[in-house]
Amino acid sequence: MLAAVDATTAAAYAETAGRAMGLGLGTGLAALGTGVGLGFIFGKTIEAVSRQPELKSEIQSIQWLGFALTEATVFYGFIAGLIAFFV
Amino acid sequence: MTKKFSPSRLSRLSLAVWVTLMGAMLAVPGLASAATPEEPRLDPAQEFDLPPWISIHIFGIDMSINKGVFYILLAAVLTVVVVSLVARTMTVRPKGKVQTTVEIGYSLMKDNITDGNLDPKMAARWFPFIGTLFLFIWFSNMIGYLPLPTNTEHTFDVAGVAIPSFALYAATANISVPLVLALVVWIAYNVEGIRAKGFFKYIRSWVPAGVEGFMVGPILAIETLSHFVRLLSLSLRLFANILAGHLLILFMAGGLVVLLGMGFFGSVILGVATGALAVTFLLFEIGLVATLQAFIFCTLTAIYLDGAVAEEH
Numbered sequence: 001m002l003a004a005v006d007a008t009t010a011a012a013y014a015e016t017a018g019r020a021m022g023l024g025l026g027t028g029l030a031a032l033g034t035g036v037g038l039g040f041i042f043g044k045t046i047e048a049v050s051r052q053p054e055l056k057s058e059i060q061s062i063q064w065l066g067f068a069l070t071e072a073t074v075f076y077g078f079i080a081g082l083i084a085f086f087v
Numbered sequence: 088m089t090k091k092f093s094p095s096r097l098s099r100l101s102l103a104v105w106v107t108l109m110g111a112m113l114a115v116p117g118l119a120s121a122a123t124p125e126e127p128r129l130d131p132a133q134e135f136d137l138p139p140w141i142s143i144h145i146f147g148i149d150m151s152i153n154k155g156v157f158y159i160l161l162a163a164v165l166t167v168v169v170v171s172l173v174a175r176t177m178t179v180r181p182k183g184k185v186q187t188t189v190e191i192g193y194s195l196m197k198d199n200i201t202d203g204n205l206d207p208k209m210a211a212r213w214f215p216f217i218g219t220l221f222l223f224i225w226f227s228n229m230i231g232y233l234p235l236p237t238n239t240e241h242t243f244d245v246a247g248v249a250i251p252s253f254a255l256y257a258a259t260a261n262i263s264v265p266l267v268l269a270l271v272v273w274i275a276y277n278v279e280g281i282r283a284k285g286f287f288k289y290i291r292s293w294v295p296a297g298v299e300g301f302m303v304g305p306i307l308a309i310e311t312l313s314h315f316v317r318l319l320s321l322s323l324r325l326f327a328n329i330l331a332g333h334l335l336i337l338f339m340a341g342g343l344v345v346l347l348g349m350g351f352f353g354s355v356i357l358g359v360a361t362g363a364l365a366v367t368f369l370l371f372e373i374g375l376v377a378t379l380q381a382f383i384f385c386t387l388t389a390i391y392l393d394g395a396v397a398e399e400h
Contacts, residue, residue: 061199068383072320075327 022084030077037070098184108234108253137261138239154237158258162227170222196221200382204389209279213392216275220268221385224259228329228377231257232369255337260330262322269322272388277314280395289395321387328380332372339365 045063049056139151173189181187196218201210238254258264280289293310294303338346339361344354 064379065383065386068324068379071328072324075331076320076323078331079323079327 019085023081026081026084027074027078030074030080034070034074037073038067041066041070105233140239154239154256155258155261155264157237158227158230158256159264161230162223162258165226165230166219166222169226192222192225193218195382196385200385200389204386205393209392209396213389217385217388220272220388221381224268224325224381224384225378227258227264228380229373231255231260231329231333232373232377255333257329257333259325260333262326265322265325268325268384269318272321272391273318276388276391276395279392283396317391321384325380325384328376332368332376335368336365336372339368341365 041063045059048059052059137153137155139149139153140157141152143150143152170189173186177186177189181190197214200221201214201217205213232255234253234255236251236253237256238252277289280292283289284292290307290311293314294306298306341358341362343361344358347354347357349357
């Protein structure tokens with residue numbers, strides 16, 4: 001499949017296994033914090049809009065800003081996993 | 088305007104064209120490779136290769152035209168042409184959807200991003216930059232979801248002419264493009280800060296007001312690190328969002344099935360399931376991520392510029 005998978009010696013197997021674990025754990029662990037953060041943002045938005053429905057569009061624009069900044073953290077982990085696998 | 092070019096017909100027509108292109112991208116290489124069974128192993132790392140189309144070397148620097156350069160030029164041309172055309176042909180009361188959309192976009196750029204974060208003097212100076220940045224990133228992200236015949240690695244034959252396969256590729260999916268944009272923004276806001284405050288006062292302003300004595304040292308070190316990390320995070324956010332979106336779509340739309348290499352019926356069942364996911368992700372990316380990432384990049388640019396020249400409170 002990829003150069004990392006063509007393994008014959010024990011050391012090569014170990015390296016492949018390490019890289020594969022790095023790839024999986026990278027995104028997986030990063031998604032933990034991101035999931036909590038995103039849930040927080042949207043929950044707070046729901047609370048705020050329910051308190052003051054007339055500010056819905058302003059609150060929503062802040063919500064999208066927060067969403068994109070929080071979503072970025074899962075991609076930092078994803079890129080770290082990719083670097084672990086390919087580099 | 089005659090009935091033939093009415094807006095609803097044009098949008099239905101463009102939707103039909105896009106669906107056809109997507110279908111061609113998915114079906115034709117599959118059919119072509121089914122005819123020639125010696126299929127090379129799928130190499131996902133090939134996504135990152137950029138073979139040069141026209142080799143240009145200036146003083147040893149590789150300036151070849153390749154797929155990425157083509158997409159950047161396409162995004163730049165689209166940005167300039169579309170907005171200039173709308174600016175020339177616009178009417179006081181908007182007659183079509185395009186002008187309305189551009190007006191909404193302009194209001195987003197000016198009122199929300201620039202005026203919402205910068206004082207009037209800085210806003211007037213930096214709005215053209217932020218507006219162009221927003222449009223360039225937006226167009227660059229969006230044409231990444233339009234299948235264009237640019238995959239010169241796997242060509243297919245139509246009446247004897249080798250046409251490159253259709254491929255999904257975005258210029259911003261390569262780390263270089265967001266990195267350069269982030270570098271420009273980073274240098275710009277630091278220069279603005281130095282210009283407004285002088286070099287040492289600007290560095291001193293990184294430390295929040297109220298911190299004095301021996302704590303200034305460590306806090307200054309942390310703040311310097313955070314300013315350098317801003318460069319990294321700004322570029323990486325845009326790059327990784329678009330790259331992850333593309334990889335998800337490509338893997339769901341057939342990569343996973345090919346990689347797993349199950350039998351015929353297993354592949355069909357998995358392919359249908361992941362294919363539906365691929366369409367969902369594609370719609371999600373087009374509807375939300377492309378615009379949102381451009382918006383975020385420009386909002387952060389405005390916030391950094393404002394933070395660089397703001398007086399301490």
